[in-house]
Amino acid sequence: MKQSNTNRYLDLIKNGIFAENTIFKLALSLCPSIAVTNHLRNGVLMGIAVLFVQVMVNTTVSLLRNFIHPRIRLPVFMLIISGWVTVTDMTMAAFFREAYKQMGLYIQLIVAFASILARAEMFASKNKVAPSMFDGIGMGLGFLFALTIISFFRELLGKGSLWGYPIIDVKPLLIMILPTGGFFTVGILMGFFNWINMQYAKKHRSS
Amino acid sequence: MTGKDIIKITLNLVVIYIVGGIILAAVYAWTSPIMYRNAVIEKEKALKELIPEADRIEKLGDWSIHDKHAEYFFAKREDVIIGYIIQSFGKGYSSYINILILVDKDFTVRKINILGHAETPGLGDEIEMDSFKNQFMGKERKKLKLVKTETTDYIQAISGATISSRAVTEDAVRNGVDFLIKKIRKGAEDETVEHE
Numbered sequence: 001m002k003q004s005n006t007n008r009y010l011d012l013i014k015n016g017i018f019a020e021n022t023i024f025k026l027a028l029s030l031c032p033s034i035a036v037t038n039h040l041r042n043g044v045l046m047g048i049a050v051l052f053v054q055v056m057v058n059t060t061v062s063l064l065r066n067f068i069h070p071r072i073r074l075p076v077f078m079l080i081i082s083g084w085v086t087v088t089d090m091t092m093a094a095f096f097r098e099a100y101k102q103m104g105l106y107i108q109l110i111v112a113f114a115s116i117l118a119r120a121e122m123f124a125s126k127n128k129v130a131p132s133m134f135d136g137i138g139m140g141l142g143f144l145f146a147l148t149i150i151s152f153f154r155e156l157l158g159k160g161s162l163w164g165y166p167i168i169d170v171k172p173l174l175i176m177i178l179p180t181g182g183f184f185t186v187g188i189l190m191g192f193f194n195w196i197n198m199q200y201a202k203k204h205r206s207s
Numbered sequence: 208m209t210g211k212d213i214i215k216i217t218l219n220l221v222v223i224y225i226v227g228g229i230i231l232a233a234v235y236a237w238t239s240p241i242m243y244r245n246a247v248i249e250k251e252k253a254l255k256e257l258i259p260e261a262d263r264i265e266k267l268g269d270w271s272i273h274d275k276h277a278e279y280f281f282a283k284r285e286d287v288i289i290g291y292i293i294q295s296f297g298k299g300y301s302s303y304i305n306i307l308i309l310v311d312k313d314f315t316v317r318k319i320n321i322l323g324h325a326e327t328p329g330l331g332d333e334i335e336m337d338s339f340k341n342q343f344m345g346k347e348r349k350k351l352k353l354v355k356t357e358t359t360d361y362i363q364a365i366s367g368a369t370i371s372s373r374a375v376t377e378d379a380v381r382n383g384v385d386f387l388i389k390k391i392r393k394g395a396e397d398e399t400v401e402h403e
Contacts, residue, residue, distance in 0.1 A: 038327075064223075069216045076223055083227045087234050094238035097245050101323055102332075174367060177330065 009134040016138020023146040023186065024193040028115040033147060034182030036106050040163045043151025044144070045099050046106060049088050051140030053110050054119060056084045058136035061124040068125075077120045078111075085110045115139065150185050157181075250322075257309045257320050258282045258290055270386055272296050272379075273303060279387065288312060293387050297379030299326050300370040304334065306379045308343075314388050316343045316351070319380060324371075331371035339365055339372070343380065348388065351381040 020026055023033050037043040060080050061068075068076050089107045092100045100107070110116065119139050124132040155161060158176030160168040175181045254264050261282035269278055272295055279293040290311055297304045302325035309318045321335050333339060342362050343351075352361045353376045355369065364372040 067219065068223075069212065069219050071212070072216050072219060076219065079223060079227055083231060086231055090234050090238045090242075094241040094245070097242075097249065102325070105325060 005130075008131070012131060012134040013138035013141065016135065016140070017142040017145055018197070020139070021142040021146060021193070022115040022139060023143065023150075024190050026115070026118075027190070028118060029113045029143070030186065032106060032109060032113065033150060033186060034179055036103070037147055037151035037182060037185075038154050038158060038177040039102075040148070040151045040155045041099070042103060042106075043147040045096075045103055047140075047144030047147040049092070049103075049107055050110060050113065050116070050143050051137070053081070053084050053088055054116055054140040054143070055133060055136035056087075057081050057116055057120055058124040058132040059129060060084070061120045062127060062129045062132035065125050073121070073125060074117075077117060077125075081116055081120070082111045115143065146189075149189060150182070153185055153189075154181060253307055253320055253322060254280065254292060257292060257307055257318055260284055261289060264292065267291070268390075270390075272382055272386075273298055275303060279390075282309075290317065291387055291391065293383045294322075295379040295383030295386075297374035297377075297382075299324060299374035300331050300368075301325055301327060304371070304374050304379060306375060306383070308380055308383050310384060310387060314348060314384055316346045316380065316384065319343045319375075321375075326368070326371045330365075331368045333365045333368055334371050334375050336365075339375075348381070348384050351376055351384065353377055 016022075018025075022028050023030065032046065036046045057077075057080055061077060064076075064080075085108065088110070089104070092107060093104065119135065123135045127135070152162070154176045155163075156167065157173045158171065158178075158181060160166060160171050173181065176185065255261075258264070261284050263283045264280050265283070267279050267281050269276060270293075271277060275296045277294040277296060279291065281288050282290045282292060290309055291314075292307055292309050295306050295308060297306065304324040304326065305322040307320045307322060308316060309320075310316055319340055321340070324332070324334070326332050326334065346362070350361055353364050353369075353373045354361045355364050357363060362372070362376045
């Protein structure tokens with residue numbers, strides 16, 4: 001019994017990272033994925049903030065799922081989301097001052113993330129606490145993974161640096177740190193990700 | 208919708224909003240003193256970093272630019288004024304850029320320090336790079352001009368971030384220095400009388 005539970009949780013996490021990756025598969029929350037990913041550090045911190053909010057929101061919604069009246073579930077979800085985002089915002093402002101100066105604006109924007117509301121509505125409001133929590137971890141890690149890859153390429157190609165440290169002397173493609181470059185990167189990576197998925201599926205079917 | 212539903216919905220909202228409010232208030236009460244303390248420490252550190260040789264930095268007064276409140280200070284070493292520091296704001300591409308400017312007694316800029324901004328990461332945020340900031344060293348008031356070509360006489364704009372560069376040079380620094388010149392030259396006589 002315990003074994004099957006662990007497997008199920010692992011599947012939920014894998015599902016969030018690969019099969020239902022917020023950005024590459026569901027194509028949700030594309031705005032922040034372009035807005036913050038011109039710097040590797042910003043991408044990673046944003047991913048961590050979203051991971052925390054997603055886990056907390058899923059857990060809270062799941063705990064309250066029998067208490068919330070179906071007619072008002074969306075306003076209640078929004079309140080829960082904005083509450084946890086504000087907690088993240090205030091904590092970051094107090095303890096990570098340097099990063100917050102650049103990230104502050106986008107942290108508050110997590111409230112409007114479609115992916116978080118969608119997970120609360122589609123998964124957490126119908127499932128028990130533990131699966132909801134692992135679903136949150138999976139979705140959050142998937143988002144973190146996507147933002148890290150996107151910002152890695154954008155900072156490296158656009159600024160020639162990683163995490164603010166110069167790697168190459170020149171700026172090969174200045175366009176990469178502009179929003180235009182963000183669209184290019186997301187599009188190309190999305191295609192690549194799906195191509196790998198297709199190859200993987202083909203191999204599985206033939207063997 | 209029955210009466211029972213209405214009562215349940217009301218109860219739902221009341222309970223959730225009250226609990227949410229309490230959690231937020233608790234987190235705020237916990238984090239806001241830390242935030243305030245860090246802000247004060249950061250400001251003192253920024254002032255000190257600008258002019259480490261000073262043994263006393265004191266506030267001289269307040270002024271405002273772009274409807275934002277800013278302060279100016281004098282720095283003393285063994286009771287002799289060795290420079291003035293003024294905080295200033297410049298209207299950049301996507302934010303107001305908050306800057307500290309250190310000037311000598313003859314109002315030549317010695318150093319600037321960017322305290323905060325929200326310019327485009329990767330482009331506008333290069334105003335924080337030393338290569339840009341160091342250009343201000345030893346610039347007189349009339350040399351505070353942004354040019355797009357290579358220069359050492361004036362301030363050279365960062366490619367791709369002309370608006371941010373201009374905000375720092377011509378908006379924040381030049382206006383700040385102008386204010387200091389006006390204020391301190393005018394008040395110079397009363398000041399000396401007061402101090403003696």
